[in-house]
Amino acid sequence: MSQPQFDPTDFRRALGKFPTGVTIVTTKNDKGEKIGVTASSFNSVSLDPPLVLWSLKKQARSIDSFGEGKHFAVHVLGEHQQALSNHFAQQGVDKFAELSLDEGLAEVPLLPDYSVRFQCVCQHQYDGGDHVILVGRVLQYETSDCNQPLIFHSGSYAKVVRG
DSSP: OOOOOOOHHHHHHTTTTTOEOOEEEEEEEESSEEEEHHHHHHHEEETTTEEEEEEEEOOOOGGSSTTTTTTEEEOBBBBGHHHHHHHHHOSSOOOOTTTTOOOOGGGGGHHHHOOOOEEEEEEEEEEEETTEEEEEEEEEEESOOSSSSSSEHHHHHEOOOOO
């Protein structure tokens, strides 16, 4: 079967029509350095066992810090955290400088401000084209009073309007 040929920019724009939540995923690498990335590819997988997934570009400098058997935390962001999302989306900066952090399972850095926070261990890793799909078993989770999520839609942040 032949592969359909799409204009990558147009295809990305079409995918952007689906609104997503925004997360920051954190871990510690083998050298003990704190790693954090902004990801909008987060999704639930299973209630029993409790599984979630997210994906990361194969070219990401932090790709080796995530994978099977490694711990990570997914922080679902609230609508007031757009600047933090942008900060963790940058490359080449100390993303954790001047942040007050907690420490989670396996010494994973935890952001103190979140809507929901999931502490996970990577149970599966799959090839996903130009991304790696990481499936995490949720070991702990916490929710906060922040009920309005940070949303990304059509290339920019958006707000939930309840009807």
